Amino acid sequence: xxxxxxxxxxxxxxxxxxxxxxxxxxxTCGTVTDIKNYTEELYRMDKQFKDFxxxxxxxxxxxxxxxxxxxxxxxxxxALELGFIDKIVSSxxxxxxxxx
Numbered sequence: 001x002x003x004x005x006x007x008x009x010x011x012x013x014x015x016x017x018x019x020x021x022x023x024x025x026x027x028t029c030g031t032v033t034d035i036k037n038y039t040e041e042l043y044r045m046d047k048q049f050k051d052f053x054x055x056x057x058x059x060x061x062x063x064x065x066x067x068x069x070x071x072x073x074x075x076x077x078x079a080l081e082l083g084f085i086d087k088i089v090s091s092x093x094x095x096x097x098x099x100x
Contacts, residue, residue: 019084057084
């Protein structure tokens with residue numbers, strides 16, 4: 001979420017990097033009421049997370065749900081194609097600094 005949440009045009013990955021996405025998790029414990037409250041909050045966060053990813057990438061809902069069934073690893077090329085990053089860079093010189 002941090003990577004995809006970056007400013008459009010400024011989301012980079014190196015050629016040997018891997019981008020991993022996984023479903024929201026939480027370790028709940030406590031009373032039944034606590035667990036119910038945690039669960040409701042997790043569902044809210046899950047929807048917010050998925051809506052954010054769908055808005056920022058080229059993924060469709062069914063595609064995202066399938067990816068989140070377990071840890072999903074992407075190559076930089078796949079992340080670029082799906083809209084998670086904007087450019088694959090090999091050195092700092094490949095990065096365009098705006099406003100400096």
